[in-house]
Structure formats: structure tokens, C-alpha cells
Amino acid sequence: MRVLSPILQRVVYPVLATVGYFHWRAVSPLRVITYHGVLPDTYRSADRFLDNTLVSVESFRSQLALLKKHYNVISPERFLGWLRKAKNLPERAVLLTCDDGLLNNLTTMAPVLQEEGLQCLFFVTGGSAGNTPEMLWYMELYLMMAEVRGTHPPVDWQGTRIPAIPADRGERIACWLQLLKTLSRFDAMGRRDFLCEAARWWGLDSEWKRKFLDDPLLRQRFQLLCAPDLRRLADAGMTIGAHTMSHPVLTEQLPELARAEIADCRPLLGKCSGQPVWALAYPFGDPASVGNREYQFAESAEYQCAFLNVGGSVGEASSRFALPRIHVTGEMSLPAYEAHSSGFHDALQRMFRRGLKPNRGRSHAALF
Numbered sequence: 001m002r003v004l005s006p007i008l009q010r011v012v013y014p015v016l017a018t019v020g021y022f023h024w025r026a027v028s029p030l031r032v033i034t035y036h037g038v039l040p041d042t043y044r045s046a047d048r049f050l051d052n053t054l055v056s057v058e059s060f061r062s063q064l065a066l067l068k069k070h071y072n073v074i075s076p077e078r079f080l081g082w083l084r085k086a087k088n089l090p091e092r093a094v095l096l097t098c099d100d101g102l103l104n105n106l107t108t109m110a111p112v113l114q115e116e117g118l119q120c121l122f123f124v125t126g127g128s129a130g131n132t133p134e135m136l137w138y139m140e141l142y143l144m145m146a147e148v149r150g151t152h153p154p155v156d157w158q159g160t161r162i163p164a165i166p167a168d169r170g171e172r173i174a175c176w177l178q179l180l181k182t183l184s185r186f187d188a189m190g191r192r193d194f195l196c197e198a199a200r201w202w203g204l205d206s207e208w209k210r211k212f213l214d215d216p217l218l219r220q221r222f223q224l225l226c227a228p229d230l231r232r233l234a235d236a237g238m239t240i241g242a243h244t245m246s247h248p249v250l251t252e253q254l255p256e257l258a259r260a261e262i263a264d265c266r267p268l269l270g271k272c273s274g275q276p277v278w279a280l281a282y283p284f285g286d287p288a289s290v291g292n293r294e295y296q297f298a299e300s301a302e303y304q305c306a307f308l309n310v311g312g313s314v315g316e317a318s319s320r321f322a323l324p325r326i327h328v329t330g331e332m333s334l335p336a337y338e339a340h341s342s343g344f345h346d347a348l349q350r351m352f353r354r355g356l357k358p359n360r361g362r363s364h365a366a367l368f
Contacts, residue, residue, distance in 0.1 A: 076119060
């Protein structure tokens with residue numbers, strides 16, 4: 001599938017989109033789409049790896065227009081009613097979600113959604129219930145490592161070996177990914193202490209991150225919502241969900257830490273937003289970062305459902321605490337977006353995983 005991906009993206013999906021195939025193929029009763037925010041209009045990305053999780057405002061508008069034309073975008077409340085078996089879903093139903101709670105969710109995404117008459121389920125961390133401007137800890141770590149000049153030797157910190165910081169960018173990203181898992185074993189305060197000490201080890205100025213919180217464009221990209229912002233987002237007609245207290249890799253944590261990350265943010269965010277918080281999105285949300293233990297924690301914390309960040313049909317989920325979503329990326333073209341949204345991409349993946357070969361006597365509709 002990885003080898004075929006460029007062909008699918010550049011040839012197959014555009015052709016199928018042009019002939020309208022995605023518009024009429026049978027789809028599952030519900031597809032859930034997730035964003036991670038939008039890039040400010042005049043923001044110029046200098047790091048594709050860093051910014052690929054966000055989409056441009058222009059792409060966001062085009063994607064919403066496509067959904068409104070060919071699908072039925074439902075509100076989070078209608079989804080909750082369906083989950084409780086109190087409401088039915090329209091055909092080709094789509095639920096919009098967004099993770100992380102970046103400031104641009106309020107300043108840019110919410111106005112566009114309001115213009116289109118749509119609602120979204122925004123998953124935010126417990127940090128957004130505070131009043132101090134912050135960044136996600138692992139994003140701060142990435143930006144910090146990008147600021148480091150040259151190489152730095154390994155150090156020991158609280159009994160944990162912190163690897164050397166390499167000069168090569170690719171190796172540095174690999175080091176960051178490893179540190180992301182390693183530091184997730186600590187609680188939020190421990191990770192905060194690490195970032196403060198690491199800045200000193202690595203020779204960074206004490207005000208190194210000020211620009212990411214002061215510059216108007218960088219604030220939109222990196223800063224998290226604060227408590228007043230969260231209330232404004234709720235007042236704009238959007239629904240607030242939980243994204244744990246501090247966004248760690250849950251599977252790296254001891255049970256008591258993971259349980260608290262999942263449970264403690266629900267009442268905190270509910271009080272701050274003035275809404276009951278009934279949905280959870282697991283941080284990162286891939287099979288390596290969440291499993292059965294976390295599903296049980298979500299259920300015991302009295303959420304109504306919880307979402308992963310892997311594709312698939314909600315109807316095929318093993319549990320309402322392991323609901324799949326389609327992850328939108330910045331490099332996704334509009335035809336690729338609809339291939340994912342319609343379920344065609346997932347069906348194609350399943351076919352390749354099973355090693356099936358198309359039967360020449362079958363139509364595309366019969367295959368997928």
C-alpha cells in the first residue's frame with residue numbers, strides 16, 4: 001500500500017473524484033473526521049514534519065463545502081443521541097472533531113464553521129482550563145530541540161538516561177520521538193521540570209520560547225486555548241470534549257497516572273466550559289499509544305464514548321470506547337480527502353491486507 005500511495009494520491013483518487021465515484025458509492029452509516037487545527041492565513045511553514053497535522057484555511061473551507069454537498073454533517077449532540085439509541089442518523093452521516101485545543105480552533109476554525117452552519121466536537125486538554133498561555137509539552141520539546149545548536153552529550157535526569165542531541169535533523173526527530181515516549185512516564189509536573197532543566201543543559205536563552213507565545217502568527221499556531229477562550233468556543237455553539245490532562249503517551253504510564261490523565265480532566269473541563277463533557281479523544285490515538293487498559297479507564301470515568309486516531313467505520317468498532325476517526329493532514333488533496341471520508345481508502349487498505357486480487361468480473365461497487 002505504501003508503494004502504491006503516490007499513484008493513488010496523484011492518479012486514482014483524482015480520476016475517481018472527477019467521475020463522481022465517491023459521491024454515490026455505498027458508505028457506512030457514520031464516518032468521523034478529525035482535524036488538529038488550521039494554519040493562519042499568512043503563516044509560512046518552515047517545517048513540513050511539524051506542520052503537516054494542520055490544514056490551510058482554504059483547504060478547510062473546500063473540505064467543508066464538499067461534505068455539505070455530498071454528505072450529511074451531523075452535530076455532536078445528534079451523534080450522542082444516536083449513541084444512546086435515542087436518535088437516528090441520516091444517510092452518509094459525518095461527524096467533525098478536532099484535537100489539541102490550539103488557539104486557532106477559536107479564532108479561525110470556529111468562525112468558518114459558523115459561516116457554514118456546522119458544529120464540531122473540540123477535544124482539549126486540562127491545561128485549557130487554566131489562565132496561563134501554554135503550549136503542548138511535546139511541541140515545546142520539539143521547538144526546543146530545533147533551537148539547539150550543534151550536538152549535546154547525553155545526561156542523566158532523575159534516574160533516566162536522556163540521549164545525546166544529534167546535529168542531523170532526521171536523527172534529531174528520531175531522538176524527539178523517543179524522548180516523547182520516555183518523558184510520558186512522568187507526570188505533567190515532572191515533564192515541566194524536565195523542560196526547564198533541558199533548556200539550561202542545551203544552552204538556550206531563558207526567553208527562548210517567548211516568541212511562540214507573543215508573536216500573533218506563532219500564537220495562533222502553537223498556543224493552547226485558555227479558560228476564557230474555552231468558554232467562548234462553547235458559546236460559539238461548539239461542543240467540548242476531553243483530551244486528557246496533559247497529552248502523554250498513555251501506554252507509557254503507570255496505571256494510576258494514566259487513570260488520572262483520563263478521569264481528572266472531565267469535571268475540570270465541564271466546569272470551565274459550562275457543558276457536560278461526555279467524549280474523550282486519546283492522545284496520539286494509535287495502537288502503540290492506547291489499548292484495552294485505557295478503554296476501561298475511559299468507561300470507568302463515565303465518558304459516553306472515546307475516539308482513536310485511526311481510520312475505519314464506527315459501525316465496525318469493537319467498543320464505543322475505541323471509535324475510529326479519519327485523520328486529516330495538510331498534504332491531503334481534496335480527492336484524497338474524499339477517498340478517506342467516503343471509506344474507499346479504508347476498503348482498499350483492507351483488500352491489500354487480506355491479499356485479495358480484484359476479480360475482473362466484479363464492478364468497483366461490488367469490490368468496495
